[in-house]
Amino acid sequence: MKLALESCRHLTGPNLYFHSPGTVLDADISGVTVDEVVKCWREEVQNLREEVGWYQTPLIIRTNPEGASLAFSASMDEVYSATELNKAAWNNAVARLSGTQTEDFKKIVANLKARIQKESDPALLKLSEAAKTHELQLLADDETVTLGLGTGSQSWPAKQLPTPEEVNWNELRNVPLALITGTNGKSTSGRLLASIVKTDGKMPGLTSTDCIQVGDEILDVGDYSGPGGARTILRDKRVEFGVLESARGGMMRRGLGVTQAQAGIITNVAKEHLGQYGVRSLADLIDVKFTILRPLEVSGGTLVLNADDSGLVEYAAKLNHPLCWFSLDVNSPILRKHRNQGGSVCYLQDGKIFYSQGETTQFVLNVNEIPITLNGSARYNIANSLGVIALAKNLGFSNEVIVKALRGFQGDLKDNPGRGNYLTLPLPAANRTDNTVDDQTFQVLIDFAHNAHGLSAVCETLTALPSKRRLVVAGHVGSHSDEEIREMTRVVAKIQPVYFSVAELPDYLRERTVGEIPAMVIDELQHLGYSGENIGSADTCIEGVQHAVERVTAGDLLMLVGLDQQEEILAFLEGLKK
Known part of the structure; x- marks a missing residue:
């Protein structure tokens, strides 16, 4: 019998299980029925x-064949x-099921009561209730409590809270919020929306897996x-509009940071990081x-959803909530049905993007007017653009x-670093020909793609771009399973690179x-037929890039995916221009 505690954590905001704060425990269970364990745990709780x-x-x-949450x-206090x-x-349930001595019940209760008394914060609860009355969001952690958001916020030390009567409620307000999640495309979508907010004359506050920034300030x-x-x-009292990327890890560890938002988007969902926090399947990840x-x-x-993602379509069928769908397929049956019901949709047709609400259709712009689509070659960035247009309209x-x-919004290292950056660079001096008429440049495509789904999209883009030969430097974090790493290798190998180097990520x-x-x-790679001269490895990412650049010739396309040491790599590539 195996009864292993995977994790036990506190949840501070809306989460997978409920809208309020709380706690969740994930356990691996085998050798005994999950129902029997759950029954025992329930009694103890x-x-x-x-x-x-x-x-x-x-x-x-929430149960699965391998355990329960x-x-x-x-x-909240x-x-x-x-x-x-x-x-x-949980410990008492395990002891009962395994036939060992349980901890003294009275001692457990006494310790819990002492902890509850120490943690209890009546002042925070009064302020929270008052905030609800005034329809304001409250942000709280161990050090700071904030009423209102952005330009309409005020913060106090958590140990020096005012009474509701001492708060000037007329000076406080919320700012609009958009939530962005999905497996791939989150960061690009967030940056695109922040650019729209800025273009509208408002100051965006952006969170992402890369950084936090206000306007252009990181x-x-x-x-x-x-x-x-x-x-x-x-x-931050400069922020007039919040654009919040919400990744799987943060939502599962602590929940969301806000209790209300004006719109949100799920870009897509693909298998990634299964086995963590009780998430065992794609269906769990969609949840x-x-x-x-x-x-x-x-x-x-409104919740904006990708109609080209079958998992999202299946889940949404049970929802009774305002939705907006987007798709690369103008003939998508999901779009047609939703539009016939008076709903809003955004779609691609003959290189043009349209937005429809019921019987009203608006032309928005041509795909080739959007730099990050690389004249339509980067279809995943067409999809990202569709989703953000739908989000912005709502x-x-x-x-x-x-x-x-x-x-x-450029697809360069300033506007969208590490996401589909396409660069033209001069060849290293040693690789140039003596003929000054010949092209002396090569191309680089840089992307942070870190799963098979994202890599497939990047590789599709790469095959649509002109190139004499293709070279690859790829890295992988150790949290991926063996099969995930092998699958990503197979995906990249399909573009038939003449040189494939795998770089170690020592910090990951x-x-x-x-x-x-x-x-x-x-x-x-060897199983796929690659031989020694076509394969390389490097102890670091910068070393892998340097070795690959030594091999490029005029017209080649070098793809860099899943690498760290971004600053060093970019400095090295920039140095080729000198």
Whole structure:
């Protein structure tokens, strides 16, 4: 019998299980029925909650063949105590099922009561209730509490909160928010929408897996796609519009950072990082992405969905909520049905983008006017543009503003770093010919694609671009499974590169050993028929890029995917221009 605790964590905002704060415990279970374990855990949780005097909120159970996730909601000032209670209930359930001694029940209850008393914050709860009365969002963490958002916000130290009577509520307000999630295209979509906001004369606050920024100012680099990033950007009093990328990890670890939003988008959903936080299947992952619906349900805001994603289509069939669909296929039956019902859709037809609401259709712009589509070669960025246009329309932006922003948004390292950047660079001096008439340049396509779904889209783009030969430098993080890494290798190999180098990512081994991933990729390439002279490996990404550039000739196309050391690589490529 295996009863292993995978994780037990507190949830601070709307999440997969409920709209409120709470706690969830993920467990791996084998050798005993999941139902038997859940029944025992349920009894232990109920007993402990009754003893500490907590209101008996529903217990949310999600099961799968390998285990279960066990969750319940809690007061916002008692989530740490709730997490400890959940863990104690699990430990007692395991002891009962395995026939070992359970911990002293009275001692557990005494410790929990002491923790609850210490954590309890009546002042925070009063402020939260007052904020609801005034229809304001409240952002809270261990250090700071904020009422209102962006330009309409005010913050206090968590230990020095005012009473509701001391707050000047007339000075506080919310700012509009858009939530962006999906497997691929999140960051590009967020940057596109932020560009539209800026073009409309408003100051955007943007969170992403790369950084947080206000307007053009990057406040910090790193993964800020969780609730912490949302709180940070929405406390900045310059922000007039929040564009919040919401990734799977942040939603599962802590939930969302806001309780309301005006619109949201799910770009697509593909298999990635399965096995973490109780997410075992694509269906589970789709459930997670639809977490962004919870803040939209409060406001009635529109959810924009990709009609070309069968998983999203299937899930949406059970929803009763305002939707807007987008598609690369003008003949999509999903679009046709939704439009006939009076709904809004955005689609591609003969190189042109249209937006329709019921019987009214508007031409927006031509695909070749949008730089990131590379004249239509980058179909995944056409899809991203469709989704953002639909999102912007449902947020009230005019066609004029949307078109101006999309025309001005370049696929370069300034506007969209690491996402479909297409560069033309001079050959290294050693690779040039003596004939000054000959072309002395090569092309580089840089993308952060980190899963098979994203890589397939990038490779489709690459095959549509002119090239004499193709070369590849690819990297993989250790959190991917062996099969995911091999599948990504097979995807890239389909473009038939004359040289394929795999670069080690020393800072992203994720408990793998040095050399393990390159050896796996090389083994897969050899199975695909690649020989020694066509395969390379490097200890770092910059080394891999340098070795590949030594091999390029005029007219070649070098693809760089999944690499770190971005600053060093870009500096090296920039140096080729000198």
